[in-house]
Amino acid sequence: MRPSPDGTTAPRRPAAATRPAGEHGGVVLFTDGRDWHLRRLKAAFASRGLQPVIASLRDVVFDTAARPAVRVPGFDDEVPRAALVRGIAAGSFEAITMRLGVLHALEASGVAVWNPAGAVERCVDKSATSLIFAARGLPTPATFVTESRPRAAAFVADAAGSLVLKPLFGAQGKGIRRIDRPEELPEPEDIGGVYYLQRYIAPADGVFRDYRLFVSGGRVVDAMVRESATWITNVHQGAKPFAYAAPREARDLAVAAADSVGATFAGVDLIADGQGGFMVLEVNSMPAWKGLQSVASVDVADVLVGDVLAAAGLASRPALVAAG
Known part of the structure; x- marks a missing residue:
């Protein structure tokens, strides 16, 4: 027996190798992009004789009169056995809420959802992850969050040194700013109303x-180290990736940070604390890894796919083998 995400047990199903080549094998890959990452993931599935259903969360419907009530494209009278969430398209608050509801419903139905909705919700909100890090005692830079510009200005005035202003929802280093004086703070409407x-x-x-x-x-x-000519160290902003043999302390912190938000897979960003240790900056629940793959010693997509299938009872957990 294997535990399902809701804590119950379900019978272990046959490994993917017993299924005909080309069959989806009960796997759906949720994405709205047709990019390098999708090609890598499809190749990793294909190497195992699988062609997962490629679908958008926007195409899933709820039908309470049907069984199952969650209707995923390509799965007429059943739910998937594994769902890999590569991306969630932008949309209205209502649309995003429903798409996350789809992931919650699939998980409640015993589907191995990577990442589960709860992890996505925590990671997309930087304030939530910062609070979790602090509650878990994980080293992370001091953080202040408010909707009030006067309160933010007072915090800046009292701070000893520079602060970084980040979009609450954001990625790839976009929209972040260094703040040294209160008057440098933008107006609330320029940053979504949250400092x-x-x-x-x-x-x-x-x-x-x-x-x-x-x-x-x-x-x-x-792992990789990203070096930049500026203080913004994201590859999409011009930083250069280099292979990095992460020490035990960094590996343990990254695993603890991912676990703290319930992420089954994640891109975890760390920074040196200036005293020989590390601090965690954030956890990305739908990380890109093109930059990492350019310097990696393993095929990241292959490992991720293997882990997803293992979590669903469809394959054995893969070992980390250096890429050829």
Whole structure:
């Protein structure tokens, strides 16, 4: 027997290798993009004789008169056995709420959902992840969040050093700013009405860098260090990735950070704390890994796919094998 996400048990099903090549094998891959990441994931599934259903969460419907009530494209009278969430398209608050509801419903039905809705919800809200890190005692820069510009200005005035203002919902280094004086704060309408301010950690050696560790199934798959000519160290903003043999302390912190938000896989961003240790900046529940793959020693997509199938009882957990 294997535990299902809601704590009950379900019988272990036959491994994917027993299924005909080309069959979806009960797997759906949720995405709205047709990009490099999708091609890598499809290749990883194909190497196992599977062609997962590629669908958008916007195409899933609820039909309470039907069984199952969650109607996923390609699954007429059943729910998938595994769902890999590569992306959730932008939409209205109502649309995003329903799409997350789809993931909640699938998980409640015993589907192995990677990442589960709860993890996505926590990770997309930087304030929620910061609070969780603090509650878990994970080292992270001091953070202040408010909807009030006067309160934010007072925090900036009292801060000893620079702060980083980040969009509450955001990724790839877009929209972040260094703040040194209260008057540098933008108006609320320019930042979605929320001031998320985090203490800026200056590099001890003057080199701007951070660390991305890809976690899957409770272990670090691979890691990179990103170095930049500016303090923004995202690859999409011009930073350069390099292979990184993460020390035990960094690996343990990355795994703990992913676990704290309930993420089954994640891109975890760390920064040196200036005293020989690390701090966690954020956890990405739908991480890109093209930059990481360019310097990685393993096929990240292959490991991720193997872990998803193992979680659904469709395959054995894969070992980490250096890419050829």
